[in-house]
Amino acid sequence: MKAAPAAQKRLLDLAELDSVIDRLAHRRRTLPELAEIDDLAARVARLATQVIAAETEAGDLAREQTKAEADVDSVRTRAERDQKRLDSGQVSSPKDLASLQSEIASLHRRQSDLEEVVLEIMERRETADERVTKLAAERDELAAARAAAEDRRDALFAEIDKESAEVKGRRGDIVADIPADLLALYDKLREQFGVGAAMLQGSRCLGCRTSLSIADINRIKAAAHDEVLRCEECRRILVRTPESGL
Known part of the structure; x- marks a missing residue:
């Protein structure tokens, strides 16, 4: 799957808001x-x-x-x-x-x-x-x-x-910036894992807190900027940012 880097980064904003929504729903239930x-x-x-x-x-x-x-x-x-x-x-x-x-x-x-x-x-x-x-x-x-x-x-x-x-x-405003196929994948993963996308910080996936192997890092470095990547450990969408250090 391909998606503009800016659209992929919006997934992090979306994930943050979804986390707030989940916390509010949990608070309401408990x-x-x-x-x-x-x-x-x-x-x-x-x-x-x-x-x-x-x-x-x-x-x-x-x-x-x-x-x-x-x-x-x-x-x-x-x-x-x-x-x-x-x-x-x-x-x-x-x-x-x-x-x-x-x-x-x-x-x-x-x-x-x-x-x-x-x-x-x-x-x-x-x-x-x-x-x-x-x-x-x-x-x-x-x-x-x-x-x-x-x-x-x-x-x-x-x-x-x-x-x-x-x-x-606010979530609706962000969703408007994300392509339908990427959003569908994100929503599917969120339903499965609670969080659909996570940032790659250095060599670490912030979704599962796992440090990626050198082979995975090299694969990510070689990937096109618009390629949608997945963490090999937690299968969440892995979003590259300047903090990724790539």
Whole structure:
């Protein structure tokens, strides 16, 4: 392949810009905020699940408390009704009177037992409600931290994308100076090796940092100025400049 030396030198400018573009793309992919957001999102999801479980437990206890209180009211009502019968004097039979007194005492004991159950449920429900409040607060705090990290990520994305767009614009100006066949070769090599062209500095390829053999140097010296050369080691386009010392 043949190409004017000036066009070949433009490959070095292109490679430099492509290196900047690659660094910007790598930076965009590896922003610390991305890992932070993923971690916070996972923690928020776990807490959301825990909140639902805690809310379910608290709801179950609320229904259990309502039922227990209803049982207390039912027993209290029966005891009050029997007490009114006892106080009214309507029961005159000693046997019936003793039976009624025994039932009232039994109902009072039952009421006392049920009230203890209600108190125990209320304590458990209070603990469950406190857990819901604590977990929800932690979830909301982490969600706010995630939102802040997302804002930082978006600001950095905008900054990186702006810089990348500027570099790509400059790249377009350079591409216009490079023949299509040479550019196609450069792009192919860049896709394969990450860098498509490198400078020959003295006897060293700056692409693979390898010192060329005397035979390779002599071959390069004998090549026409417009011949497109390749490094025998890394196969990148080898660009000759005044720093090559040839």
